[in-house]
Amino acid sequence: MYEVFFQKFNEKVQLTAEEQDFVKQYLTPKKLRKKQYLLQEGDICKHLCLVEKGALKAYVLNETGEEHITAFALEGWTIGDLSSFIKQEPATLNIDALEDCELVLLSKPAHDELLQKIPKYETYFRILMTDAYMALQKRTAYMISLPLEERYKALTDMYPTLVQRVPQHMIASYMGLSPETLSRVRSRITNRK
Amino acid sequence: MYEVFFQKFNEKVQLTAEEQDFVKQYLTPKKLRKKQYLLQEGDICKHLCLVEKGALKAYVLNETGEEHITAFALEGWTIGDLSSFIKQEPATLNIDALEDCELVLLSKPAHDELLQKIPKYETYFRILMTDAYMALQKRTAYMISLPLEERYKALTDMYPTLVQRVPQHMIASYMGLSPETLSRVRSRITNRK
DNA sequence: TAAAAGCCTTGACAAAAATCAATGCGTCTC
DNA sequence: GAGACGCATTGATTTTTGTCAAGGCTTTTA
Numbered sequence: 289m290y291e292v293f294f295q296k297f298n299e300k301v302q303l304t305a306e307e308q309d310f311v312k313q314y315l316t317p318k319k320l321r322k323k324q325y326l327l328q329e330g331d332i333c334k335h336l337c338l339v340e341k342g343a344l345k346a347y348v349l350n351e352t353g354e355e356h357i358t359a360f361a362l363e364g365w366t367i368g369d370l371s372s373f374i375k376q377e378p379a380t381l382n383i384d385a386l387e388d389c390e391l392v393l394l395s396k397p398a399h400d401e402l403l404q405k406i407p408k409y410e411t412y413f414r415i416l417m418t419d420a421y422m423a424l425q426k427r428t429a430y431m432i433s434l435p436l437e438e439r440y441k442a443l444t445d446m447y448p449t450l451v452q453r454v455p456q457h458m459i460a461s462y463m464g465l466s467p468e469t470l471s472r473v474r475s476r477i478t479n480r481k
Numbered sequence: 482m483y484e485v486f487f488q489k490f491n492e493k494v495q496l497t498a499e500e501q502d503f504v505k506q507y508l509t510p511k512k513l514r515k516k517q518y519l520l521q522e523g524d525i526c527k528h529l530c531l532v533e534k535g536a537l538k539a540y541v542l543n544e545t546g547e548e549h550i551t552a553f554a555l556e557g558w559t560i561g562d563l564s565s566f567i568k569q570e571p572a573t574l575n576i577d578a579l580e581d582c583e584l585v586l587l588s589k590p591a592h593d594e595l596l597q598k599i600p601k602y603e604t605y606f607r608i609l610m611t612d613a614y615m616a617l618q619k620r621t622a623y624m625i626s627l628p629l630e631e632r633y634k635a636l637t638d639m640y641p642t643l644v645q646r647v648p649q650h651m652i653a654s655y656m657g658l659s660p661e662t663l664s665r666v667r668s669r670i671t672n673r674k
Numbered sequence: 675t676a677a678a679a680g681c682c683t684t685g686a687c688a689a690a691a692a693t694c695a696a697t698g699c700g701t702c703t704c
Numbered sequence: 705g706a707g708a709c710g711c712a713t714t715g716a717t718t719t720t721t722g723t724c725a726a727g728g729c730t731t732t733t734a
Contacts, residue, residue, distance in 0.1 A: 348626045356626035358618065371615045380622070407600065414607035421614040422564045425551070428621060429573070432657040433541045433549035436720095455681065464625040466722055471683055629690095648711065659692055664713055 290315055292340045292364050293392045300415045301408045311406065314398035320344075320389040326367075327383040333372035335393040339363050342389030343453060346381045347461070357461040360386075360450055366416065373399075386454065431464070436473045439463060483508055485533045485557050486585045493608045494601045504599065507591035511584045513537075519560075519576040519584070526565035526572045528586040532556050535582030536646060539574045540654070550654040553579075553643055559609065566592075579647065624657070629666045632656060 294308055327333055339361045346359040361367035372379035402409040430439050444451045460470035487501055520526055532554050539552040554560035565572035595602040623632050637644045653663035
């Protein structure tokens with residue numbers, strides 16, 4: 289249990305067996321069926337969530353009820369409404385399961401206590417945030433500076449599994465495009481080689 | 482000296498006078514004239530940089546040499562090519578001064594040593610990354626889900642000083658728009674009330 | 675296994691944004 | 705004080721993207 293969680297943790301900061309057992313006390317497993325919500329807009333995000341198995345999406349709804357996907361999470365990725373989690377304020381994100389999921393949850397009190405008690409947890413979380421921020425900076429730079437074809441290619445290069453596994457209209461939403469436009473971008477790419 | 486740096490630091494983690502003196506050893510002041518580079522694409526980002534005074538912009542250049550601004554920094558903000566800094570790899574960002582600047586620099590060795598020696602520095606940096614990541618997530622959600630008018634309004638609400646202080650074509654670049662389009666967005670906003 | 679639902683693609687058209695060009699205005703510089 | 709430069713605006717036009725509608729294919733479900 290919690291294999292993926294500790295694998296990811298140990299990639300960043302190596303824990304001893306005892307430390308690992310100690311951290312385990314703070315974790316909660318959770319299963320989610322496809323289409324079930326992990327978090328709904330307006331609720332407070334009570335947990336950060338690491339994906340042991342399955343896939344989820346995070347999205348905002350605009351006035352007209354359109355869904356705009358802001359993030360995906362596959363095995364080993366962490367997801368949640370970070371702002372809502374840190375500040376314990378109502379969430380602006382919705383998060384639901386794209387497939388049946390096995391998750392590891394960490395509550396806000398558990399997070400705060402681990403930050404206090406285990407310096408390695410703070411290191412882990414510092415690196416997690418730094419990596420996440422760097423990845424999002426890269427995405428932002430691509431969004432602003434690359435033409436659509438390049439943006440799509442960059443995405444498939446960076447996350448080939450994601451693009452295989454998730455319906456294309458969701459990739460389109462994530463890129464801020466209509467499904468039709470992404471379909472045309474893809475046909476332009478394949479026809480030009 | 483370093484007033485703004487320690488003000489920002491103490492907002493996140495309170496340092497004693499002794500701790501503050503200790504951290505000071507690792508800092509370097511630097512002045513930059515308007516239009517001078519802090520960092521050029523291809524170089525390794527040797528320092529993180531906090532702005533004591535002045536303003537800078539970070540941007541990528543695409544194949545056709547167009548500038549796409551990815552970030553600004555005003556007083557109290559931290560800037561740098563984080564990926565290049567952390568991994569000590571060639572930078573993809575260019576950073577230059579929009580005004581004459583007074584900066585505080587922190588080198589990579591200094592950063593690493595402070596992480597080791599001063600737990601409060603790790604806490605500071607963890608919070609810095611978390612806040613930066615949350616802000617960028619917000620920006621990304623806006624980019625994908627809000628119509629142009631709303632996006633511009635959100636930007637002026639969030640960073641009124643920035644919009645005042647920086648030429649509008651740079652704001653347009655930051656938003657991923659042509660200067661003409663931003664000008665029209667603005668005239669639509671003012672004419673409709 | 676038949677019907678329904680979800681997904682992707684394509685075409686025709688409408689809307690939005692980029693581009694090109696011209697103008698005006700202020701500021702800096704010599 | 706004149707010219708050059710940078711900046712914002714506006715108009716005309718082109719290009720890009722979104723929207724609407726239809727069709728075919730696959731998967732899910734009853």
